[in-house]
Amino acid sequence: MPDTEWPRYEVFKQDRPGRPHEAVGTIHAPDPEMALLNARDVFVRRPECYNLWVVPQDQVLTMTRMEMELNPNWADEAIPEDAPMRTFYVFTRQHHRRSMVAATHVGEIQARHHREALRKALESGRFTDKPVYLWMIVPADAVTSSGEEDVEPMFAPAQDKRYRDQSYYGGLIFDKNALKRREREMG
Amino acid sequence: MTTATTPTTTTTLDTELLQALVDRLLAMADDEVILGHRDAEWTGHAPILEEDIAMANLAQDEIGHALIWYQLIEDLTGQDPDQMVYFRDAPAYRNVQMVELPKGDWAFTMLRQYLFDLYERLLLDRLLTSAYRPLADAAAKIRREEIYHYRHTSTWVERLALGTDESHRRMQAALDRLWPFAAQLFVPLSGDAALLAAGFFPAMDELRAAWQEAVHSFLTNMNLTLPQTRPVTAERDQHTHWLPILLGEMQMVARIEPDAAW
Amino acid sequence: MSTFPSTPTTRPLPNVGLPTDPDYEQRLAEFEARIEDGEKIEPGDWMPYEYWRQLVRMISQHAHSEVVGMLPEGAWIPRSPSLRRKLILIAKVQDEAGHGQYLYHAAESLGVDRDTLIHQLLEGKAKYSSVFNYPTLTWADVAMIGWLVDGAAIKNQTMLAHCSYGPYSRAMVRICAEETFHYKQGKEAVTLYAQGTPRQRRWAQDALNRWWWPALMMFGPHDKDSPNSPALMRWKIKTKSNDTLRQEFVNEIVPELLAVGLQIPDPELRYDEETGNWHIGPIDWDEFWQVLQGNGLMNKARMEARRRAHEEGLWVREAAEAYARRRMARSGPEKMAA
Numbered sequence: 001m002p003d004t005e006w007p008r009y010e011v012f013k014q015d016r017p018g019r020p021h022e023a024v025g026t027i028h029a030p031d032p033e034m035a036l037l038n039a040r041d042v043f044v045r046r047p048e049c050y051n052l053w054v055v056p057q058d059q060v061l062t063m064t065r066m067e068m069e070l071n072p073n074w075a076d077e078a079i080p081e082d083a084p085m086r087t088f089y090v091f092t093r094q095h096h097r098r099s100m101v102a103a104t105h106v107g108e109i110q111a112r113h114h115r116e117a118l119r120k121a122l123e124s125g126r127f128t129d130k131p132v133y134l135w136m137i138v139p140a141d142a143v144t145s146s147g148e149e150d151v152e153p154m155f156a157p158a159q160d161k162r163y164r165d166q167s168y169y170g171g172l173i174f175d176k177n178a179l180k181r182r183e184r185e186m187g
Numbered sequence: 188m189t190t191a192t193t194p195t196t197t198t199t200l201d202t203e204l205l206q207a208l209v210d211r212l213l214a215m216a217d218d219e220v221i222l223g224h225r226d227a228e229w230t231g232h233a234p235i236l237e238e239d240i241a242m243a244n245l246a247q248d249e250i251g252h253a254l255i256w257y258q259l260i261e262d263l264t265g266q267d268p269d270q271m272v273y274f275r276d277a278p279a280y281r282n283v284q285m286v287e288l289p290k291g292d293w294a295f296t297m298l299r300q301y302l303f304d305l306y307e308r309l310l311l312d313r314l315l316t317s318a319y320r321p322l323a324d325a326a327a328k329i330r331r332e333e334i335y336h337y338r339h340t341s342t343w344v345e346r347l348a349l350g351t352d353e354s355h356r357r358m359q360a361a362l363d364r365l366w367p368f369a370a371q372l373f374v375p376l377s378g379d380a381a382l383l384a385a386g387f388f389p390a391m392d393e394l395r396a397a398w399q400e401a402v403h404s405f406l407t408n409m410n411l412t413l414p415q416t417r418p419v420t421a422e423r424d425q426h427t428h429w430l431p432i433l434l435g436e437m438q439m440v441a442r443i444e445p446d447a448a449w
Numbered sequence: 450m451s452t453f454p455s456t457p458t459t460r461p462l463p464n465v466g467l468p469t470d471p472d473y474e475q476r477l478a479e480f481e482a483r484i485e486d487g488e489k490i491e492p493g494d495w496m497p498y499e500y501w502r503q504l505v506r507m508i509s510q511h512a513h514s515e516v517v518g519m520l521p522e523g524a525w526i527p528r529s530p531s532l533r534r535k536l537i538l539i540a541k542v543q544d545e546a547g548h549g550q551y552l553y554h555a556a557e558s559l560g561v562d563r564d565t566l567i568h569q570l571l572e573g574k575a576k577y578s579s580v581f582n583y584p585t586l587t588w589a590d591v592a593m594i595g596w597l598v599d600g601a602a603i604k605n606q607t608m609l610a611h612c613s614y615g616p617y618s619r620a621m622v623r624i625c626a627e628e629t630f631h632y633k634q635g636k637e638a639v640t641l642y643a644q645g646t647p648r649q650r651r652w653a654q655d656a657l658n659r660w661w662w663p664a665l666m667m668f669g670p671h672d673k674d675s676p677n678s679p680a681l682m683r684w685k686i687k688t689k690s691n692d693t694l695r696q697e698f699v700n701e702i703v704p705e706l707l708a709v710g711l712q713i714p715d716p717e718l719r720y721d722e723e724t725g726n727w728h729i730g731p732i733d734w735d736e737f738w739q740v741l742q743g744n745g746l747m748n749k750a751r752m753e754a755r756r757r758a759h760e761e762g763l764w765v766r767e768a769a770e771a772y773a774r775r776r777m778a779r780s781g782p783e784k785m786a787a
Contacts, residue, residue: 003564003568003763003766004564004766004767004770005235005562005563005564005567005766006235006766006769006770008557024623025551025554025619025620025623026554026557027237027550028235028236028237028563029237030346030766030769030770030772030773031769031772031773031776031777033342034342034346034769037241037338037339037342038237038240038241040335041237041240041241041244042237042240042547042550045244045540045543045544045547045627046627058786058787059786059787060787061787062492062493063493064491064492064493064494066464066491066493066494066495067464067493067494070464070495071463096487096488096489098610098611098618098622099619099622100619100622100623100626101619102615102616102619114787133488133489133491134491134615137787152331152334153331153332153334153335153338154335156331157248157331157332157335160251160328161247161251161536161540163533163536163537163540163630163634164540164544164627164630165630166629166630166632166633168630169630169633169634169636169637170637175644176644176710178644220532224527227526227527227535227539228526228527230519230523230526230539230542230543230546231519231520231523231542231546231754231758232754232757232758233758233762234758234761234762234763234765234766235762235765235766236516236546236549236550236553237550239519239543239546240543240546240547240550243539243540243542243543243546244543246539247536247539247540247543250532250535250536250539251536253532254532254536257532268532269531269532272532273530273531292761293762293765345772346768346769346772347765347768347769349772349775350767350768350769350771350772351764351767351768351771353764353767353768354764354765354767354768354771357764436527436528437527437528439528440528440529440530440588441530441531443648444530444645444646444648444649446646447530447645447646447648447649448641448645449530449531449533449534449638449641
């Protein structure tokens, strides 16, 4: 009997209003609604979060600088003549520092398909003030987003579970004298 | 219910009202602590890794809610929450039988949680305007997590009811088993009239009607049949044989060293 | 028990270099220069097959360990002796599931799907940390695991956060941020029990007696017996040797354990004034290999529990997918893939 772990969704998290969304990982889910719930349970166990996006993984184009060098024809692809122009979100990583985030939302571009969007993003010069090592191209119409009304029920409760935070555990003092006293009392 | 203009403190509560309030708080606390215990049994055994994580969240929320209600009792009577949870025997517990039943399969757990989540959401909506301020404040805090629980469990009930033939069959079997027990959620306590008069707690009749209307339309839309079996109308001090088994495991470490700090 | 061949005949991902490729040596030199420069290697970049294979092995074993690791502590959730401890333990085990999730994601970035990895585990074809093949016999075991086992894991994970492979490094950074609470809550609890009732103190000492050596074995075989290590070090997958990490761990934790009145179950343990190192006695590597091979006390039970959960969950996973397929069929054709 064939088994399934469900399809994957890329997860993008916005920590606070006005901050850019960041690619934090993926979750497995059967559909977009469950993807949003699973993304919250996996990635928002601790503060902060204001908004979550989930996108089917096969709808996200991820490309590294090296990949583009190794395959110079990466932008070639057949796009149907009547394909409409769509908005694509652009995410980049421009450093090699240790981080829990794969890429950060830097803007958007209009194109008919992912590779065209990436090519136009490169050509525009808008995103390459510093070298970009990793690109993620996300079609806006493939995004399922949490709403304003979700902030209270979905994201705020993480703040209450302080016992999940390491700073909640003060150093417990081992009191040898107290132990000796108790041992004496117990005989 | 009218909202009090000044917060009601314990010194202004008469004995009868105080007891009625403690009885209702205990019912809510015990429901949550037992349900949270059952939810946590899925940790490491859920159908997929993401649901291990989700059920652990549900369990933490329920136990957290129980702690809030026990703490309100502590404020009124001085009883310590851990003492109440770990050193009472089964006959002294005031949870409904539905939450003490074994976790069953995924359909059973999700449906039980859904039926309870809906009841709790409707109850909390009404408690927001309780004249007993601590209760209203607690309800506001708990309610936001319950909105999320309801979303999670109603989403699952729908997917299982309308998934495969097997999942539908299991969901119907769960409904057949759980439906009579759900009625016990609305059995009145002896002090309810006093609580209603004081504006502390809503009327169970109205709550049941709201719950039934919501459940009826939700479940029948998924080709599920509501059973015609006789509802459980026992009082909350009547339990199934499952509760002492559950408490036996839950309380064993605490009871082995009653004076220890953990 | 290797799940991927050491001499490949096919390319697992487009830019993975096989030793038989004509440009292999040149690409390898460029790759190693990138790593020397501190660059992160991402999926899609050129990487030698052996790098790919070592990462798939390491990351999937790490992921399996987190998931199996839910069981020894999860067993005690129902018996937690206070509401606060219950919340803490559920949160800790939840984190372990979450860490497994992040790690499977990192393994999946190498082109292996999670379904395959899980089946390798359940069919006994994959390894996981043998520390989880020991039973938890008292409530104090739970506390001791937090202090010792998670303490050891933190040392390893802090090092791995620097690793050259982007997705693994990112998973480690996220895990490190969450793991410290596991260690601190364990240390807090053991400290309390070590000065508690006579029974609590007995439990704490007994737990240390049983978990000390398994925790030390978590750092892996001695460097001289570690065949994978040289490649892992050269490519900055590991940056510190097994013995180095183990010694660091021992030096940090021995004084803390002694300070709370516990005795280390090692008659040869001694402090070396000159080096500042605590020297431990010989590790029983026979036991290590036995447990790793599957003959530990709990190996069978752990696998049976995971198998049962997975099999009993099949109808659930299928139902959710069936519902999704039906919904999508109603809402129209899927969009073109990226």
